[in-house]
Amino acid sequence: MSRGWLRTAALAFLLAASCSDSSPVAATQIFVLVDLSKTWLNPGQQERNRNALTETMAGIVQAANDSSVDQPIEVQERAIGSGSLERLLLCHVRLKSTIAPIASSAPNEVNNTRKLASYLNGDSCNGKVLGLPPEQDTEISSALLSVGDWPGRGAKRRILLVLSDFLEETDAPSELPADMTGFEVLLIYRPVSADFAMPASMRIRMDEWRQLMTERHAKVEKVPDTALSRQLIADYLIKGIGK
Numbered sequence: 001m002s003r004g005w006l007r008t009a010a011l012a013f014l015l016a017a018s019c020s021d022s023s024p025v026a027a028t029q030i031f032v033l034v035d036l037s038k039t040w041l042n043p044g045q046q047e048r049n050r051n052a053l054t055e056t057m058a059g060i061v062q063a064a065n066d067s068s069v070d071q072p073i074e075v076q077e078r079a080i081g082s083g084s085l086e087r088l089l090l091c092h093v094r095l096k097s098t099i100a101p102i103a104s105s106a107p108n109e110v111n112n113t114r115k116l117a118s119y120l121n122g123d124s125c126n127g128k129v130l131g132l133p134p135e136q137d138t139e140i141s142s143a144l145l146s147v148g149d150w151p152g153r154g155a156k157r158r159i160l161l162v163l164s165d166f167l168e169e170t171d172a173p174s175e176l177p178a179d180m181t182g183f184e185v186l187l188i189y190r191p192v193s194a195d196f197a198m199p200a201s202m203r204i205r206m207d208e209w210r211q212l213m214t215e216r217h218a219k220v221e222k223v224p225d226t227a228l229s230r231q232l233i234a235d236y237l238i239k240g241i242g243k
Contacts, residue, residue, distance in 0.1 A: 025154040026074035026094060030060060030237070031147045034090070034129055035164035036081035037138040039192045041129075050130055052163055052188070052225050057120035059233020064095055064113050066238050070156050072096040072109075075116075077125055080164055081135035084142035085174060091125035138169040140209075141176055148177030159237065160185040160218075163225065165192045166205050180218035186236055187222040 034053070035041060041049060063069050077090040098111040110116050119125060144160075152158050166189055187209060195202040210220045221240075223232065 025151060026072040027070035027156045028073045029150075029152060029155045029158045030073065030075045031150075031158075031160050032056060032060075032075065032077045033080050033143050033147070033160065033162045033164070034077060035138060035140075036079050036129075036132060036135045037165065037167065037169060038134040038136070039138075039167060040163075040165050040190060041132065041134045046130070048225075050126075052228055053126045053129060054121055055228050055230045056161060056163065056188075056233055057126060058117070058230035060120065060237065061113050061117045062230055062234035063237035064116060066234075068238055075120065076150075077120075077129065078143060078146065079129075079132075080138055080140050080143040080162075082137040082139065084139040085146050087146070090129055091119075093119050093125070136169075137171075138164075138167060139174065140164060140166065140168050141174040142170075144176055144213075145174050147183075148180065152182070155182075158183050161188065161233070162186070163188045163190075165190050166209055167192060176212055176216060178216065180213055180216040183213075183218040184240065185213055185218050185220045186233075187220065188225050188228055189222060190225045 060075060064071075064073050073095040074093075075095070076092050078084075079087050079090055081087070092108050093116065094109045095113065095116045096109055096111060097113070110119060121127075140162075144162075147160060160183055162185065164187075166187070187206060189202065189206055191202045206222050210222060213220045219240075221236070
């Protein structure tokens with residue numbers, strides 16, 4: 001079975017799923033890509049991973065309280081692992097705040113940031129990720145391609161937060177999306193043990209990923225996960241880093 005056929009089938013499924021909700025495309029789309037490789041998601045890094053995911057989601061919630069971040073806000077958590085392109089979302093929620101305390105009837109939609117925080121850091125989202133076993137492959141390009149395929153016409157902002165060691169571990173790497181115009185990308189990187197023996201390797205790897213996305217017209221920033229905080233994420237979502 002060809003990867004092209006699988007990509008077509010996966011895209012058709014995602015489009016059908018998105019069309020089942022009559023709501024228009026969210027004004028702000030936030031995609032959180034999480035590395036499920038043995039070098040990132042492993043028992044020895046459990047607390048570090050928990051902190052990284054908690055701070056990332058808390059930063060999203062903090063930014064969602066800022067009037068400069070347009071609603072509706074859609075947040076998706078996606079896997080970087082085996083078969084990244086064909087995978088279902090790890091979790092998916094949409095925030096559309098309302099003044100009246102009326103529960104939304106739309107699937108996966110919440111109407112205030114308290115509910116958003118509860119969902120993102122609960123068992124349906126971050127808790128699910130932390131409970132997954134490490135995977136053999138790390139298909140970063142496929143994960144990025146799956147985001148590029150997601151319907152985005154009409155969105156004001158499309159933001160990618162990628163938590164990974166950025167080691168592409170696969171026998172059949174995909175091409176990146178041909179055009180990433182409109183994407184704002186924050187690469188949140190973590191070195192692997194081999195990088196400490198060759199300190200330049202992490203920098204070279206990150207520069208290569210940044211160049212690949214920049215050539216496709218994305219706006220790309222990078223930061224080590226040791227510097228990650230909810231305030232950093234909120235600042236990035238509200239005003240961007242380096243602006």
